Amino acid sequence: MNKYNSLFAVFSVFLIVNISCKQSPFYSASDFEKVQKIDVHFHYNTPDIRYLQFADSLNFRFVSPNVDAEMPIDEQLEIAASLKNQFPDQFTFLGTFSVDSFNNSGFAEETIARIDQCMKAGASGIKIWKNIGMTLKDTSGRYVMADDPAFKDIFRYMEANKIPLMAHLGEPKNCWLPENEMTLDNDRRYFKNHPEYHMYLHPEAPSYQDQLDARDSLLRKYPALNVVGAHLGSMEWSVDEIAARLDRFPNFYVDMSARIGHLQYQALTDREKVRDFMIRYQNRIMYGTDMAVDEADASFVAVANGLRNRWFEQWLFLATDSMIEVKDLGGQKVKGLQLPREVIDKIYSRNTEELFKIKNRK
Numbered sequence: 001m002n003k004y005n006s007l008f009a010v011f012s013v014f015l016i017v018n019i020s021c022k023q024s025p026f027y028s029a030s031d032f033e034k035v036q037k038i039d040v041h042f043h044y045n046t047p048d049i050r051y052l053q054f055a056d057s058l059n060f061r062f063v064s065p066n067v068d069a070e071m072p073i074d075e076q077l078e079i080a081a082s083l084k085n086q087f088p089d090q091f092t093f094l095g096t097f098s099v100d101s102f103n104n105s106g107f108a109e110e111t112i113a114r115i116d117q118c119m120k121a122g123a124s125g126i127k128i129w130k131n132i133g134m135t136l137k138d139t140s141g142r143y144v145m146a147d148d149p150a151f152k153d154i155f156r157y158m159e160a161n162k163i164p165l166m167a168h169l170g171e172p173k174n175c176w177l178p179e180n181e182m183t184l185d186n187d188r189r190y191f192k193n194h195p196e197y198h199m200y201l202h203p204e205a206p207s208y209q210d211q212l213d214a215r216d217s218l219l220r221k222y223p224a225l226n227v228v229g230a231h232l233g234s235m236e237w238s239v240d241e242i243a244a245r246l247d248r249f250p251n252f253y254v255d256m257s258a259r260i261g262h263l264q265y266q267a268l269t270d271r272e273k274v275r276d277f278m279i280r281y282q283n284r285i286m287y288g289t290d291m292a293v294d295e296a297d298a299s300f301v302a303v304a305n306g307l308r309n310r311w312f313e314q315w316l317f318l319a320t321d322s323m324i325e326v327k328d329l330g331g332q333k334v335k336g337l338q339l340p341r342e343v344i345d346k347i348y349s350r351n352t353e354e355l356f357k358i359k360n361r362k
Ligand SMILES: [Zn+2]
Pocket: 041, 043, 290
C-alpha cells in the first residue's frame, strides 16, 4: 500500500465511523421505551403500585391530577400523597378543592386552607374542573365562571406562592354542536351518553365562547399564575386558536390529553401546519393522555397493555412519520408528525419537569 492508498484507507474509515455515529434528528418507533417520558394528565386513582412499576419499565412517569368529581377528593388526596411518599421521583400529583361550599361565607379561606393541605401532602399544583363554568351557580342562579371575583383571593394566593394551576375549563367545541356536525367519533359517543353535558341541548348555559372568554380573563387577571390549559385549553379544533392564546399569555401552557385525535383530524388536511405549530410552541405544550387506573380495574395485565398501546400509538404519531389509522376518524390514516428529538424531549418531559419542579432523570 503506498502512502496515498493508506491515507485514503484512514479517511474511509473515518468517514464510515462518522456517518454511522451521526444521530438521526428524529426518534424511531424502537426509541419509545428508551426515551424519558411523563404523562402529565394521568388519573392514578388506586394505591396499586404495579402501574407505576409498569410505567417505569417504559420510562414513563406520571402527573396525576385530582378532580372535583366522582371519587371523594379526600380519598384521591390520600392515595396520591401515599404514592408520592413512596415514589417521590416517579409520581407527581395535583391537588384540588371542592366548590360545594361556594355560596357560603368563608369559601375563599377554606379553599386556601385546602390548597395548603394539598401542598403539604406533596402536591405540585392544583387542578380546577369544568364544573366551574358549566354547572356551578351562585345564589341568584347565575353560572359561576372561572374569573369570578369570588376566586380572587384563592388565585392571588397561588400566584404569591408560585403554585401552578391546571384548568380543565369548558369542553371541546363539538360539545356545542349537534351530533351530526361533530368531528370525532369519541365526542359523538361521549355526548350521546352524557346528554347533561351536551351543551347544544342546553342553550341557556354559557356558550363555548363564554368559556374561552372566562379562561382568557383568568389568564389576564393573574399574570403570575402559571396555567396549564388541560385538553389543549378546549381549543382542540384549531391550532391557530391555541397559538393566539399562547402568544397573548406568557403564563399559559397546554396539555394534549384526550385531544390528540383533534390534532390528527387537522393533520389529515394540513399536516405541515400542525407540525409547525408543535415546533413553534415546543416550550409550551405537554404530553398527556387523560387515561385512568382505579381500584375496580379487574385485570392488571389487560389494563397495562391498554396503557402501553395508547402511549405507543401516540408516540408513533408525534415522533415518527408512520401512517396511523385513527379509529375515531372512521379509520382514516394520518401520517405521523415526526417532530425533531429536542421537540419530543420538551413535550414529553422537560416542559412538565420545569413547570411542576420535577427532578430531571437523565
Ligand atoms: Zn382528566
